[in-house]
Amino acid sequence: MNDKLKMLDRSKCVADDNEYAGxxxxxxxxxxxxxFRQPYFQYFYATSGFGCYPDKLGGKVFGKFLADGEECCFRRSDFMGVADKEKLPQWAKTRIEQFTSPKMRIRVFQIDDCKDKNKRMFMSYENVMKSANVDPEIYHQVYGGVVNCSDIESVFSLCNTECPPGYYGHSMSVSDVVEICDGNDKGFYYCDHIGFQKIDFDISKVERSDMLRVLICETGKEPYEAEIRDELKAKQNVVGGLIEPVYFAEDNNALIYCDEEFLLKGCEPNRNAGVVTIHGTFMVVGNGENEYGEGIEVSLTDEQIKKYSEMFRYPLIYMTNEELADNQVEEQDDGISQV
Known part of the structure; x- marks a missing residue:
């Protein structure tokens, strides 16, 4: 990032907005x-504190820096005001959208055609229940991860339009089962012709032996744990193209898969991995060996998930040439020129 960028002033704030929370x-x-006196460190997302309100005692404002997500607090008097959304650089718009978007941790299961002897795929909940309960033994997992959705209906919409990275199955349809892993709606839901039906579903009976536990890093987003099929197409689906390995771990027990054509495609810079700058979405997966000494991908451990989540916690800040030009400090002419 250029160190001669203009610091932000009150012209980047809206007028008469005194409540700061959210x-x-x-x-x-x-x-x-x-x-830290750079313009990108001036953006601060406020979450709570009496200082968020002009009529309350106490002046502390709690929140986090937009640039790197670090949580801290300031006094109300430390702020110029609320940022004008119309004057934000694109990186800031993308990041604030991620800060404020709803998040759900889910798994998606679909019927394995080879095990579907009673032809229950795409069968309504009512017809399935006439003959037997929903049988987890004929299902396999096609995805697990964090999605920007607020409810199960928005999960359905997502999985029929722009499936999340690593999703490896057909568009969500009748007979699919969705697990909501956290929150008040935690449980399993059968996709019916209209809406979803909450069901009992023993996940231990589902075929999941081919799932890999990975860490996905999307541009502008916080890294998140995901479960994807150990299939080439699933890995390609994560990065959006042909996969290219990047070896970055000192102990060589993990590697990165990214799109080998990210420069040709003009993908935005995402994170640094050692001396390499990765562009576009990538994933971190365990690097192991099979019984014959051949290299294979393996699931990340809890320790690795924690370690690499911290390592890749902060996305890079990317500004277009136009944004850089608009924010560049003009150097004074000292009368010296070059011929």
Whole structure:
């Protein structure tokens, strides 16, 4: 990032917006430590604190920096005001959208055609229940991960339009089972002709032996744990093209898969992995060996998930040439020119 960028001023704020909770604020330059006096560190997403309200005692505003997600607090007097959404650079718009978007951790199961002896695929819940219960033994898992959805209906829409990275199955349809892994709606749901039916579903009986536990890093998003099929097409679906390995771990027990054509496709910079800058969505997977000493992908351990989530926690800040030009500090003409 260029170190001669203009610091943000009040012209980047909206007028007369005094309540700060749930809003993007701009920190005064004087309130930042010298080493952090860059315009991208002036953006601060406020979450709570009495300082968010002008009529309450106490002046603390809690939240996190938009640039790297680090949580901290400032005094209300440290802010110029609320950022004008119309004047945000694209990286900030993308990141604030991720901060505020709903998130759900889910799994998706679909009937394995080879095991479907009674032809239950695409059968309504009513007809399935006439003969027997939903049988988990004929299902296999096609996806597991975090999606930007607020409810199960939006999960259905997502899996029929722009499936999440690593999703390896048909578009969501009748007879599919969705697991909501957290929250008040936690449980298993059968996709019916209209809506979903909550069901009992023993996940231990589902075919899941070919699932890999990986870490997915999308551009502008926080890394998240996912479960994908150990299939080439599933891995290609994560990165959006032909997979290319990047070896970055000191102990060589993990590797990155990215799109080998990310530069040709003009993908935005995502994260640094050692000396390599990865563009576009990538995933981290375990690097192991089979009984014959051949290299294979393996699931990440809990320790690795934690380690690499922290390593790749902060997405890179990418500004277009136009945005850089608009924010560039003009150097004063000292009368010296080159011939």
């Amino acid at each position: 809003k993007l604020l701009i920190i005064k330059t004087s309130s930042l430590k010298e080493e």
